[in-house]
Amino acid sequence: MSPPSPDTPGADPLDLVIFGGAGDLSIRKLLPALYMAHLHDNLPADTRIVPVGRQPFSRDEFLKMVADKVVPFIDPDTLDTAAWQAFLARLHYVQLDATQADGYAALADALRKNSDRVYYLATAPSLFTDICAHLSAAGLVDARSRVVLEKPLGHDLASARAINEQVGQHFDESRIFRIDHYLGKETVQNLMVLRFGNTIFEPLWRGPAIRSVQITVAESVGVGSRAGFYDDTGALRDMLQNHLLQLLCIVAMEPPVSLDPDAVRDEKLKVLRSLRPMSPADVARDTVRGQYGPGAVAGERVAGYLQEDRVPEGSDTETFVAVKAHINNWRWANVPFFLRTGKRMAERVSEIVIEFADLPFTLFPDAPRKSVNRLLIRLQPEEHVQLQMMAKVPGSGMRLQPVSLDLDLQSALSGRRAEAYERLLIDVIRGRLTHFMRRDELEAAWSWVEPIIEGWQALNERPKSYAAGTWGPAASSALMAREGSTWLEES
Numbered sequence: 001m002s003p004p005s006p007d008t009p010g011a012d013p014l015d016l017v018i019f020g021g022a023g024d025l026s027i028r029k030l031l032p033a034l035y036m037a038h039l040h041d042n043l044p045a046d047t048r049i050v051p052v053g054r055q056p057f058s059r060d061e062f063l064k065m066v067a068d069k070v071v072p073f074i075d076p077d078t079l080d081t082a083a084w085q086a087f088l089a090r091l092h093y094v095q096l097d098a099t100q101a102d103g104y105a106a107l108a109d110a111l112r113k114n115s116d117r118v119y120y121l122a123t124a125p126s127l128f129t130d131i132c133a134h135l136s137a138a139g140l141v142d143a144r145s146r147v148v149l150e151k152p153l154g155h156d157l158a159s160a161r162a163i164n165e166q167v168g169q170h171f172d173e174s175r176i177f178r179i180d181h182y183l184g185k186e187t188v189q190n191l192m193v194l195r196f197g198n199t200i201f202e203p204l205w206r207g208p209a210i211r212s213v214q215i216t217v218a219e220s221v222g223v224g225s226r227a228g229f230y231d232d233t234g235a236l237r238d239m240l241q242n243h244l245l246q247l248l249c250i251v252a253m254e255p256p257v258s259l260d261p262d263a264v265r266d267e268k269l270k271v272l273r274s275l276r277p278m279s280p281a282d283v284a285r286d287t288v289r290g291q292y293g294p295g296a297v298a299g300e301r302v303a304g305y306l307q308e309d310r311v312p313e314g315s316d317t318e319t320f321v322a323v324k325a326h327i328n329n330w331r332w333a334n335v336p337f338f339l340r341t342g343k344r345m346a347e348r349v350s351e352i353v354i355e356f357a358d359l360p361f362t363l364f365p366d367a368p369r370k371s372v373n374r375l376l377i378r379l380q381p382e383e384h385v386q387l388q389m390m391a392k393v394p395g396s397g398m399r400l401q402p403v404s405l406d407l408d409l410q411s412a413l414s415g416r417r418a419e420a421y422e423r424l425l426i427d428v429i430r431g432r433l434t435h436f437m438r439r440d441e442l443e444a445a446w447s448w449v450e451p452i453i454e455g456w457q458a459l460n461e462r463p464k465s466y467a468a469g470t471w472g473p474a475a476s477s478a479l480m481a482r483e484g485s486t487w488l489e490e491s
């Protein structure tokens with residue numbers, strides 16, 4: 001049974017509870033996204049938002065905090081006074097220590113009888129199981145209730161399994177929304193359309209027609225104020241285990257039989273299960289760990305990771321990771337997938353580069369045999385698809401030069417592009433699971449990542465240093481060079 005649609009006449013009112021309701025994610029992403037959903041009439045009329053936190057805010061104090069801290073994350077052009085006041089009227093803050101059972105009576109009082117409930121756990125994953133157990137014991141979970149779990153879900157396979165197991169005692173799998181906000185990005189969803197809404201790519205979408213695939217998620221920001229979380233997490237767990245592997249799944253999966261959640265997730269799971277397990281020797285050879293040192297980003301001097309606020313002295317947490325992965329199936333045998341992500345890199349850019357095979361033979365004496373054909377799919381900051389081809393330079397003789405066929409999707413398709421969190425929150429409210437991770441998917445991702453973590457522990461090496469504002473350690477280019485490839489910005 002799927003959760004009732006908010007559009008169903010007579011549906012019960014919705015109470016949307018956010019644990020960590022006054023925390024960083026709620027302030028920067030969730031409350032702004034809910035405001036936008038409200039503004040565009042995507043919240044059921046009778047929705048209450050119940051942020052839950054430990055701070056003893058009165059209603060006025062909470063609203064002041066929202067005015068001071070949340071408003072800066074909302075596009076000022078969308079701040080309509082009447083809509084904003086109506087949004088604030090939906091907020092009902094509850095003070096609660098999520099680890100203590102006795103506080104849940106206050107939450108029960110704030111929820112309406114027979115309301116349809118969504119619990120968004122924007123807290124450390126170590127609290128997930130306690131919160132679910134306390135909600136259940138307080139009689140706040142029924143067969144319609146949904147729970148949203150923020151990433152990273154666990155620290156390794158065992159902790160992810162334990163969380164899944166325990167949350168599963170209170171919520172059916174069809175009610176569990178494991179969020180990976182990359183799956184909510186318009187551009188990431190468009191990748192599915194690029195692949196399965198067009199016929200021209202599919203015949204070539206495989207080895208050996210494709211020589212390699214690069215997936216980059218580069219950030220120019222540093223760790224900021226999040227060292228407390230980040231230093232225990234690192235780039236592999238924070239980004240690669242989830243966002244990059246999800247992108248890899250969408251690039252590599254077989255066409256699903258439909259857009260039903262399980263049809264899509266079955267195909268992604270097959271990709272994750274086909275990832276070639278990494279031996280300790282593979283980890284030593286095919287992965288790169290980096291940590292940013294001092295440098296300059298966009299012309300400004302910035303501190304190194306070790307000098308950032310609250311980073312423990314001598315920390316060896318990686319802020320950059322590059323991996324060469326292989327998918328053991330017919331479509332992708334022998335096609336390396338290069339994944340990299342890092343903080344304090346030269347630019348903020350997320351992109352996928354499909355490099356096509358080299359020419360079997362070159363007819364043109366001055367042209368390289370190495371193919372210039374590549375499809376670049378840029379996901380952010382701007383949405384852009386570019387196909388590079390070889391063309392003849394006008395004039396006598398046969399001089400060749402690569403040229404690009406460019407598609408700027410931003411200008412080709414106007415219309416509001418909702419933020420990932422807004423789209424995903426609406427999916428949760430409507431009970432649409434397609435863009436959320438299923439338990440087996442998440443565990444398969446951890447199963448592949450765990451040998452990398454263990455391999456690094458066995459190697460016991462410090463991460464390689466890279467200057468802030470660069471593309472990561474030199475070893476990352478060497479990883480590519482061994483396969484005769486280069487990262488896009490070096491080509």
Ligand code: BG6
Pocket residue numbers: 219238
């Ligand atoms: C989050 C990570 O999941 O994604 C952050 O925890 C990272 O460390 C962020 O900065 C990047 O998201 P986006 O949407 O800005 O690419």
